Each structure stands twice: as structure tokens, then as C-alpha cells.
Amino acid sequence: MSLENILQNFLSLTQDAVAAGYRAKGDDTARLVYVNQGFVDVFGYTLEDVVNHPASILHDHDDWRDFVEKIAPQIAAGLPRFQSEARNRRADGSKFWASISLMYADYDEDGGRYSAAVYRDISELVQQRTNAEAAQTRLLDAINAYPDPFAIYQTDGTLSICNSAYAAVSSKDPQKIRPGMTYREIVSITLDDGLQLEPPEGRKAYFERTENEARAGIDVVDLELPGDRHHRVMRNVSESGNIIVQRVDITELVRQRRAAEEAQNRLLSAINAYPDPFVIYDRDMRLVTCNTAYRESMSTNPEAIRPGMHVGEVLNHAMDCGLIPEPPEGREAYVNGIIEDALKGKRAVDIEFAGDTHNRVLRSITENEDYVSISVDITELVRQRHTAEAAQKRLMSAINANPAPFCIYEPNGTLVAHNRAYALDFCKDPSRIRAGMKLDEVMRVALENRVFPDAIGREEEWLANMMANKRTVAPVEDIRLSGDRIHRTFRSHSDDGDLIIMRIDMTEQMRQRKALEEHAEQLERANDEITYKAFHDELTGLGNRRYLIDEFEKFRQKREADGGELAVLHIDLDRFKQINDTMGHAAGDHVLKEVAERIRGRVRPDDVVARIGGDEFVILIWQPELTERPLALAATLVNDMFRPCSFQDRECRFGASAGLACTPLAEVEDLLTSSDIALYKAKRGGRGQVGVFDAQDVEEMLRTKAMADDILRGIESSEFVPYYQPQIDASSGQVVGIEALARWEHPDKGIVPPSEFLSVAADLNVVSDIDSLIFEKAIAECSELFSGSDIIPSLSFNVSANRVIEGAYENIARHVSQYPGEIAFELLETIFLEEQDDVFLFQLDRLRDLGISIEVDDFGSGRASIVALQRIAPDRLKIDGRLVMPIAESTSAARLVKSIIEIGNALSIPVVAEGVETAEHARILAELGADRLQGYHFSKPLSGSRLRDYLFGSLRQACSN
Known part of the structure; x- marks a missing residue:
């Protein structure tokens, strides 16, 4: 009997679905060789349907490959029998799950292999398992979605399942929390990660206590976590003995409980207090x-x-x-x-x-x-109540004794109570006014006695209006009564609605108030006058600096609202100080008023004009768009100022410089400062000009500011020193005089000439300070230089009018006495010698008393007249070097110089000629009759040490000759 027949006989004995197959050597898949009746019943295939077909026809095509890969390891391991599951397909195409028991046996004759498979339908079991797995998945999803920590521990104390919230509160790394871990292991991780406060009794005692609490059935435990957080742990035991643990965040509840306890304690404390x-x-x-x-x-x-x-x-x-x-x-x-x-x-x-x-x-x-x-x-x-009752009795007595009318009416207008004064106010017989009378009855008594002047002749109309308006009458009202009296009536209502009326005689007070109102009007007018004076210049009637600032702010706001451009014109008078100094302040005031009128005559009504200083005026101009008007106005006013004015039959000559700043070239906030810079620019340009602000002016101002600061520092450091230029006798060629000139011995720039610092020093008003330094240093240096010498040259200094008038006389006298030779003060002709008053001449006489000679410098370049020379009677005239320079080439220039020398000779005044650059200059000037010569032909200005060398060299040369 063949092996196949044996299998058929054996497999026919079982009711299970059985199929047998054979895989020949070299085949990939076994082919079916036999199926039993149980197989036919389950699959619906007959033996003829499946014989020699591959076993894969019994399986779901989609799952066949997975099934082969699943059983391949068992086959490769040579296992004779094993079990698996697969989804199979019946003859009608329906699918079902089956449990498959597989057995294998090798066939030695040809190297093939027989297999038998027993199929049992487990579709229902698979469906139940699938449903259970799905339910478990939903349960896990629900647990993880639950916001509070949740876990299930088995009866042995190991973790069965937990949600992500439980893992998160148990460890900083939730992945560490896994099923199967013991409660102690999980809590140890929680403590190590600092997610739970260390138990004060130690971990071992803590674990023992908590486990004892769990065994004792304590199902609620409160935990305190770091950061003042609190969780409540609730335990429940399921029917199966599993322990279900749930943690709820009760932090807010704990804090609320604390707050409630604190509130209760405060309440108890408050009650006790x-x-x-x-x-x-x-x-x-x-x-x-x-x-x-x-x-x-x-x-x-x-x-x-x-x-x-x-x-x-x-x-x-x-x-x-x-x-x-x-x-x-x-x-x-x-x-x-x-x-x-x-x-x-x-x-x-x-x-x-x-x-x-x-x-x-x-x-x-x-x-x-x-x-x-x-x-x-x-x-x-x-x-107090007893006292109040007694006081009330006294009050009623006092009210009755009060001379001011007082009464009380009920809400329906019935008189309740009143004092005698109230009754007498309405009639001469107070008995006519009685409690119980209606208001209109009381008013009729008053009307009969003509108490209300406004009601005379229209009593019924007046009474009707009064009664109609009684509910809307004001709480305080002034009423005019007969006899030109005025009573102030105060009305109020008590809690029960009674109307309480009190009247006070205000006749005298009203008269006084009227007087006070008249006085207040006078004060207001005075205040307006004071305000006007506070914002205006008393002398010229123009606005002052405060007025200018206020108006400037208005102009700025107008520009922001309406657009347009602003201009500021800053005017400063030239030579105004000389008018004050020579003609007196009355003349100066007259000039200022004249200037104010000239400005008023040129500006428009909407321009703002202010006098902000002694001789400084500012004009604010707003214009819808930028025009040339501000510049034209500036030029016109500067020209106007050159016209002299007369004061007490004397002519006052002055001028003006102007600075103009306009938007948008200058910022609005900087307009006033910018116009001041432009004014300075005009003065630096020679005065009598209009300076217009531009961006470069700021840089120039900064440079000037730096120079000014440096000059002040240099004065403090005594850096200004004298340099000396010899004066030569035109006949003998000997040094007969020395002019002391100012030089700045700057620590960084070296020797700085006056042309670079004198104008800034003049603006700073420190020229006199520099002159004093030069004067004192030159006196000391030359006193030492010529000590014991037989021939001592004169020593001359340039001085201003201020130094002559305001100079420290005692200080000059003290230093003059130190020098053994002649000292001369050279007055610049630009001092306007002819306008100097008697004070100036008196000061010159005082200087002459000290032995100081007076010279007129730069004669011919200014405005000095022969009359002025006669008044001052100088000891020498010095011809301006600009007149000397052309005499070698120009006969007219030589004639002019000769005329000046002849004027000097006519007035018996020796003449010094500056600007001698060549030998030809020296020869011509000597022939023309000049007494002294000074210039680069003889020497440049020399320091003290080089002057010594120069003088001794000249002396040796003279001796050799």
C-alpha cells in the first residue's frame, strides 16, 4: 500500500478538516494530494477540485505571503509539527480564520516532503479577540486622554497600566515608567527627579507607612509637591484585586482652603478685637x-x-x-x-x-x-439724647430771640412755626401772622403792607406767579424788600418734607459787594496794566523778551497748524555805547525810541517787534510762503539806522547790524539762536551789514566758541606776552622808542598774532584784560632790560577808550613808576576822538600827571579832525602804515603824508610813520620831516630776548661808526 493510501485511510478517521500535500524536491509550494470529508464540509472543495493544486488556493491571497513568512522559521528549524493561524478562503470565496496544526515528514525515495494540515474554524474567537483588542485600545486611548494621572497596579504591587499624565508626574522622562515596575521603584524615580518632596521620615519609613495605609484601606492621601503644588491620591480596589490609583490636582483647592482659613482667622480676630x-x-x-x-x-x-x-x-x-x-x-x-x-x-x-x-x-x-x-x-x-432735647428747647428759644426771620411750612403750605422777626417783616402787627395760616394768606398780608416793591401795582399777578412757582423756587434767593432792603432767603426741606425758611438781611453786605466789585474792576484794570508792563518795554512801548517768547510760541503753533515759514530778524545798534558814554543816557534813550519808531514804520501789523536788550531788537515774521521780504526789510532797516537823529541840538550818529534766520534753512526751535549767530556774522563782517544764517554759520560759531574758550583759558594761564617793534629816529637812526604789541604764546599753536584772536577777544570784552597783561609784563621786562642804561627808549602801548575811562588808575600808576623811561598810550583814531566828552579828557590829564605821553595811532584812517587834535593835544601822531606804503611810487601819496606831517608841525606835534618796509620809504619820510620811523625795514616785532640782541647789535654798530 502506498504512503498516500495510508494517509487517506488515516485521515478519513477524523472529523476535523484535514488536507495532505506533497512538495517534490525543487518545488516552492506543496501541492494537495488528499482532503477528507471534514475538509469538504468546511471548505466546500471536493478532492477533485484541489488535487494537484498548490496549497495557496486554500488561503486568502492577501495573507498568503505573510503566512509563509510566519511558518518558514519553524520549517527551517526542522520541527515535525507546530501550530499557526491564517485567514483561509472557501470555494464560494468567503473567508474565515482557522487554527492550523501542521505536520511534516520527509520522503527519502525522491527527496520530497509530505505535509498534513488540520483546520479548525476560529473566526468567532478571532472576532472576539479583535473586539477585545479594540476595546483595550479604546480604553488605553481614553485613559491617556484623561487629564488626571491614572494607573492600575496588580495585586502583587506591580504596575499594570498607566496613562501619560501618570507617567509625566512620576518622572521627568515618562518613558522610564513601564508596566511591571513596583510602586517603590516608581516613587523612587519620582523622588530622584524632584517631582515629589522628600519625606521627612526617610524613604524606607515612608514606603512602609504608605503601604500600611493602603493595606488599612486608607483610600485618599494628599501629597505636597515642589512649588507649593498639591495632589490628592485616590485608591480603589477592583473585584479582581487590582489597585486603581487616580491623582487629582488640588493645588487651587488647598490654596482656597488656606485663604478661607486665613479669612476665618481674620474674622475671629476681628470679632475678638x-x-x-x-x-x-x-x-x-x-x-x-x-x-x-x-x-x-x-x-x-x-x-x-x-x-x-x-x-x-x-x-x-x-x-x-x-x-x-x-x-x-x-x-x-x-x-x-x-x-x-x-x-x-x-x-x-x-x-x-x-x-x-x-x-x-x-x-x-x-x-x-x-x-x-x-x-x-x-x-x-x-x-446725649437727653442733652439734645434740652438743647432743642434752648434752640427754639434762641430762634425766637433771633432777629433774623425764620419759619417752617408744612408740605401743603401751612405755617407751622415762625419767630417774631418773620412776622414783623411782613406787617407792623406781628399778631396777624399766626401758625396754621396758608402761604398765600401770609403773602397777602405782606402785599397789603407793600413789602415787595416788584409786586406794587400787580399784586394778584405777582401772587399767582409766586404760588405757581413755589415748588421750583431756588434754595438760595436774594429778595428786594421795601426800604431798599435786600434779604437773602435760604430754603431747605426736612426729612418729613417741611419747608424751612431763614432770611438774612444782606443790605449792607450787598452794598459792600458792589463796592468790592468796583474795586475788583479797578484791580483788573491795574492788573492788565501790570501785565502789559511785564510784557512790554517801558521806554519804547515794544514787547520785551517775555513777550517775544510768548509770541514766538504762537507763531510756531500757527506754522504747525497753517503751514508757512517763519523769519527772525535780530538788530543790534552800532556805536550806541559811544552815544551813552559821550552824550549821556538821555541821548541813548532818545535814540532807542527813535529806532523803535523807525522799525514800527517799516513792519506790518501782524509782525512782532520786541526790544530784548539795551540796544537789541527782534522782529518775528510769518509769511504763507518763503519770500525775499524779511531780507529786504533787514536791508531797509540797516539803511534807516545810518540816518542820524538830533538830541538837544546835537547830532547822534549810529548804525546797525542785522542777523536774519528763516525756516526752512533753520529749525523753528533754533530760530532765535540762529538769528543771533547771523548777527554775530554781520558784525564780524564789519558791522552795518545784514548777516543771513546758513549751515556753515553753526560751524563758524563752534570754531569761535572754541577760540573764545581758549582765549579765556589763555588769560587765566597768562599766555599773552608782549612783542616789541623798535622806533627809529629819522635823523640819527638810533632806537628811540619801542611799541609793545600783543602776541599769544599758545601751548599748541605757537605764537598767535592779534589778527587771529583780537576780534573774538573784543566780542568777549576781554581786550582790556589782555592789554593789562601786556602792559604789566612789558613794564617788568623792559625795566629789567634797560636797568642802568644811559639811553632808555620810550615804551608805547595801544589802548582803547574803555581802558582810558575805566582803567584801574592806581594799578597803572604803580606799574608806570617801575619803568625808568617814557611810557606812551597810543589812542586808536577809531575812538572818535572828536566826540569824547570832558570825562575822557579828564582821564587823559590824569594819565599825563603820571608821566604818560598820549599818542594818536593810525592817523589818517579814521575820523579825527584838527579840532579833535587841538582838544586832546597829543604828544605824537602816528601815520597809518597804509598811507605810507605807496609813497615810493605815488607822488600824490607822498603829498598826503607830507600834509599830515605839516599838520603835526603846525600843532607842534612830532610825527611817527608806520609801515616803513624799504630804505626808500625811510629816505622819503626823513625828507618829508617825519620824526620817528617804524616798520619791517628796521625790524619785525621781537620777543624780549631777541629785542635785547637787537638793541645791543644796534649799539655795537653805532659805536663802530
């Missing part, structure tokens, strides 16, 4: 809580009053202590009466005790039917 007795009894009249004041009011031993005591017990204890007098009706009736009052809801009871003391007991019932009582000591109030 309350000075009056306070108590709460429950519905059974048993003490719930009370404050210290209540205990002390009920017992000499406050600790004896305890919660739970019945009110009767408390009252009897108080009577035992003598704090409550024995009631005449007996204790029981007394206590029952108090309880009955409370039960009836009687809210307040006033009790009078011996010694004229009084208490008011205030009762209330809470929502939970507790009885709250507060005892208030009203002894003082009762006494």
Missing part, C-alpha cells in the same frame, strides 16, 4: 462662638464661657458673678423671656441698669437659623 460683646447661638440656643468682650461681660472668669453652653446656663452664670442684676421676676422667667424675644425675632432691646448705664442688644437670625447678638453700650447716647 471688636470692643462690644458679640455672640452667636445656634437654633437650640447653644453657644457657637463669641468674642472676648462677651465672655468678660458674662463672667469674672472668661474661660468659663465655652462653646456648647446653653444661653440659660450663660445667663445664670452671669447672674452668679453679679454681672447681671437679679431680675425681679426671677431667673427662670427672665431667661425664658429673653429666649422668647429672640424666637419672636425682636431685633433690638434697650436695657437700663443701675448707675444710669444703658445697653442696646441687637439681634439677627442667619440663613442657617443661628442667632447673632451684639450688645452696644448706649449710655453716652442716651445721655
Whole structure:
């Protein structure tokens, strides 16, 4: 019998679905060789349907490959039998799950292999398992979606399952929390990660305690976590013995509980701090809580009053202590009466005790039917009430005695009370005004006595209007009465609606008020005048600096609102100080008023003009768009200022310089400063000009500012030194004089000539300071240089008019005496010698008394006249070097110089010629009659040491000749 026949006979004995197959050597898949009846019943295939077909026809095509890969390891391992599961396909195409038991046997004759498979339908079991797995998946998803930590521990204490929230609160790395871990292991990780506070008793004792609590059935435990967080752990045991753990964040609840406890403590503290007795009894009249004041009011031993005591017990204890007098009706009736009052809801009871003391007991019932009582000591109030009643009687007497009318009307207009003055105000017979009269009746009595002038001749109309408007009448009203009297009526209403009227005679006060109002008007006019003066220049009537600032702000706002451009014209008078100095301040004031009128005549009504300093004027101009008007106005005004004006038959000559700044070239906020810079620019340009601000002016100002600061520093450091230029006798060629010139010995720039610093120094008004330094240093240096010498040259200095007038006479005298030779002061011809007054001439005489010679410098370049020379009578004239320079080439220039020399000779004034650059210059000037010569032909300005060398060289040359 063949092996196949044996299989058929064997497999026919079982009811299970069985299929046999054979895989020849080299085949990939076994082919079916036999199936039993159980197979036919399950699959629906007959033996003829499947014989020699591959076993894969019995399987779901989509799962066949997975099934082969699943059983391949068992086949490769040579296992003779094993079991697997697969989804199979019936003949009708339907699919089902089957449990497959596989057996294998090698056939040695040809190297093939036989296999048998037993199929059992497990579709229902697979479906149940699938449903269970799906339910478990949903359960896990639900657990993980649950926001609070949740876990299930098995009966042996190991973790079965937990959600992500539980893992997150148990470890900083939730992946560490895995099923199978013990409770101790998980808590240890939580403590190590600092997610739970270390137990004060230590971990071992903590684990033992918590496990004991779990065994003891304690199912709720509160945990305190770092950061003042709190969790409540709730444990439940399932029917299977598993422990279900759930944690809820109760941090907010704990904090609220603390707040409630703190509030309760504060409330209890407040109750205890309350000075009056306070108590709460429950519905059974048993003490719930009370404050210290209540205990002390009920017992000499406050600790004896305890919660739970019945009110009767408390009252009897108080009577035992003598704090409550024995009631005449007996204790029981007394206590029952108090309880009955409370039960009836009687809210307040006033009790009078011996010694004229009084208490008011205030009762209330809470929502939970507790009885709250507060005892208030009203002894003082009762006494005050008695006092008030007595005072009220006195007040009524005083009102009746009060000369001011007073009355009270009921809401319906019936007179309740009044004083005598009220009745006398309406009629001569006060008995006609009686309580109970209606308001209109009282008014008719007044009208009969012609009390109200406004009502005379129209009494009925007046009364009708008054009664119609009585409810809308003002609370305060002034009423005109007969006899030119004025009464102020005060109306008010009491709580019960009574109308209270009081009238005060305001006749005198109103007269005084009228006088005060007239006085206030006078003050207002005076204030307007003061305000005007505060914002205007008293001399010229123009606005002052405050006025300018206010108007400038208005102009700025106008430009922001309406657009347009602003211009500021800053005008400063030239030679105004000389007018003040030579002609007096009255002349200066006259000039300022004349200038103000000239400016008024040129500006427009909407321009703003202000005088902001002694001789400084500012004009603000707004124009819808940028035009040439501000520049044209500036030029016109500068030209106007050159016209002299007359004062007391004397001619006042002056000029002006102007600085102009306009938007948008200058910022609005900087316009005033920018115009000042432009003014400075004009003055630097030679005065009598208009300077217009541009961006370069700021840089120039900064350079000038730096130069000014440096000059002031140089004066403080005494850096200004004298340099000397010799003066030569035109006949003998000998050095007969020395002019001391200022030089700046700068630490960084070296020797700086006056042309670079003198104008800035003049603006700083420190030229006199520099002159003083040069004067003192030159005196000291030359005194030493010529000490003991037989021939001592004259020493001359340039001086200004200010130095002549305001110079420190004593200081000059002290230094002059140190030099053994002649000292000369050279007056610049630009001082306007002909305009100097007697004060100036007096100062010159004082200088001559010191032995100082007076010279006129740069003669021929200024405005000095022959008359001025005669008045001053200088000791020498110095011809301006600019006149000397062309004499070698120009006969007319030589004739001009000769004329000046002849003027000097005619006035017996020696002449010094500057600017001698060549030998030809020296020859011509000597022939023309000049006395002294000075210039680069002989020497440049020399320092003190080089002057010494120069003089000794000249001396040696003279001796050799």
C-alpha cells in the first residue's frame, strides 16, 4: 500500500478538516494530494477540485505571503509539527480564520516532503479577540486622554497600566515608567527627579507607612509637591484585586482652603478685637462662638464661657458673678423671656441698669437659623439724647430771640412755626401772622403792607406767579424788600418734607459787594496794566523778551497748524555805547525810541517787534510762503539806522547790524539762536551789514566758541606776552622808542598774532584784560632790560577808550613808576576822538600827571579832525602804515603824508610813520620831516630776548661808526 493510501485511510478517521500535500524536491509550494470529508464540509472543495493544486488556493491571497513568512522559521528549524493561524478562503470565496496544526515528514525515495494540515474554524474567537483588542485600545486611548494621572497596579504591587499624565508626574522622562515596575521603584524615580518632596521620615519609613495605609484601606492621601503644588491620591480596589490609583490636582483647592482659613482667622480676630460683646447661638440656643468682650461681660472668669453652653446656663452664670442684676421676676422667667424675644425675632432691646448705664442688644437670625447678638453700650447716647432735647428747647428759644426771620411750612403750605422777626417783616402787627395760616394768606398780608416793591401795582399777578412757582423756587434767593432792603432767603426741606425758611438781611453786605466789585474792576484794570508792563518795554512801548517768547510760541503753533515759514530778524545798534558814554543816557534813550519808531514804520501789523536788550531788537515774521521780504526789510532797516537823529541840538550818529534766520534753512526751535549767530556774522563782517544764517554759520560759531574758550583759558594761564617793534629816529637812526604789541604764546599753536584772536577777544570784552597783561609784563621786562642804561627808549602801548575811562588808575600808576623811561598810550583814531566828552579828557590829564605821553595811532584812517587834535593835544601822531606804503611810487601819496606831517608841525606835534618796509620809504619820510620811523625795514616785532640782541647789535654798530 502506498504512503498516500495510508494517509487517506488515516485521515478519513477524523472529523476535523484535514488536507495532505506533497512538495517534490525543487518545488516552492506543496501541492494537495488528499482532503477528507471534514475538509469538504468546511471548505466546500471536493478532492477533485484541489488535487494537484498548490496549497495557496486554500488561503486568502492577501495573507498568503505573510503566512509563509510566519511558518518558514519553524520549517527551517526542522520541527515535525507546530501550530499557526491564517485567514483561509472557501470555494464560494468567503473567508474565515482557522487554527492550523501542521505536520511534516520527509520522503527519502525522491527527496520530497509530505505535509498534513488540520483546520479548525476560529473566526468567532478571532472576532472576539479583535473586539477585545479594540476595546483595550479604546480604553488605553481614553485613559491617556484623561487629564488626571491614572494607573492600575496588580495585586502583587506591580504596575499594570498607566496613562501619560501618570507617567509625566512620576518622572521627568515618562518613558522610564513601564508596566511591571513596583510602586517603590516608581516613587523612587519620582523622588530622584524632584517631582515629589522628600519625606521627612526617610524613604524606607515612608514606603512602609504608605503601604500600611493602603493595606488599612486608607483610600485618599494628599501629597505636597515642589512649588507649593498639591495632589490628592485616590485608591480603589477592583473585584479582581487590582489597585486603581487616580491623582487629582488640588493645588487651587488647598490654596482656597488656606485663604478661607486665613479669612476665618481674620474674622475671629476681628470679632475678638471688636470692643462690644458679640455672640452667636445656634437654633437650640447653644453657644457657637463669641468674642472676648462677651465672655468678660458674662463672667469674672472668661474661660468659663465655652462653646456648647446653653444661653440659660450663660445667663445664670452671669447672674452668679453679679454681672447681671437679679431680675425681679426671677431667673427662670427672665431667661425664658429673653429666649422668647429672640424666637419672636425682636431685633433690638434697650436695657437700663443701675448707675444710669444703658445697653442696646441687637439681634439677627442667619440663613442657617443661628442667632447673632451684639450688645452696644448706649449710655453716652442716651445721655446725649437727653442733652439734645434740652438743647432743642434752648434752640427754639434762641430762634425766637433771633432777629433774623425764620419759619417752617408744612408740605401743603401751612405755617407751622415762625419767630417774631418773620412776622414783623411782613406787617407792623406781628399778631396777624399766626401758625396754621396758608402761604398765600401770609403773602397777602405782606402785599397789603407793600413789602415787595416788584409786586406794587400787580399784586394778584405777582401772587399767582409766586404760588405757581413755589415748588421750583431756588434754595438760595436774594429778595428786594421795601426800604431798599435786600434779604437773602435760604430754603431747605426736612426729612418729613417741611419747608424751612431763614432770611438774612444782606443790605449792607450787598452794598459792600458792589463796592468790592468796583474795586475788583479797578484791580483788573491795574492788573492788565501790570501785565502789559511785564510784557512790554517801558521806554519804547515794544514787547520785551517775555513777550517775544510768548509770541514766538504762537507763531510756531500757527506754522504747525497753517503751514508757512517763519523769519527772525535780530538788530543790534552800532556805536550806541559811544552815544551813552559821550552824550549821556538821555541821548541813548532818545535814540532807542527813535529806532523803535523807525522799525514800527517799516513792519506790518501782524509782525512782532520786541526790544530784548539795551540796544537789541527782534522782529518775528510769518509769511504763507518763503519770500525775499524779511531780507529786504533787514536791508531797509540797516539803511534807516545810518540816518542820524538830533538830541538837544546835537547830532547822534549810529548804525546797525542785522542777523536774519528763516525756516526752512533753520529749525523753528533754533530760530532765535540762529538769528543771533547771523548777527554775530554781520558784525564780524564789519558791522552795518545784514548777516543771513546758513549751515556753515553753526560751524563758524563752534570754531569761535572754541577760540573764545581758549582765549579765556589763555588769560587765566597768562599766555599773552608782549612783542616789541623798535622806533627809529629819522635823523640819527638810533632806537628811540619801542611799541609793545600783543602776541599769544599758545601751548599748541605757537605764537598767535592779534589778527587771529583780537576780534573774538573784543566780542568777549576781554581786550582790556589782555592789554593789562601786556602792559604789566612789558613794564617788568623792559625795566629789567634797560636797568642802568644811559639811553632808555620810550615804551608805547595801544589802548582803547574803555581802558582810558575805566582803567584801574592806581594799578597803572604803580606799574608806570617801575619803568625808568617814557611810557606812551597810543589812542586808536577809531575812538572818535572828536566826540569824547570832558570825562575822557579828564582821564587823559590824569594819565599825563603820571608821566604818560598820549599818542594818536593810525592817523589818517579814521575820523579825527584838527579840532579833535587841538582838544586832546597829543604828544605824537602816528601815520597809518597804509598811507605810507605807496609813497615810493605815488607822488600824490607822498603829498598826503607830507600834509599830515605839516599838520603835526603846525600843532607842534612830532610825527611817527608806520609801515616803513624799504630804505626808500625811510629816505622819503626823513625828507618829508617825519620824526620817528617804524616798520619791517628796521625790524619785525621781537620777543624780549631777541629785542635785547637787537638793541645791543644796534649799539655795537653805532659805536663802530
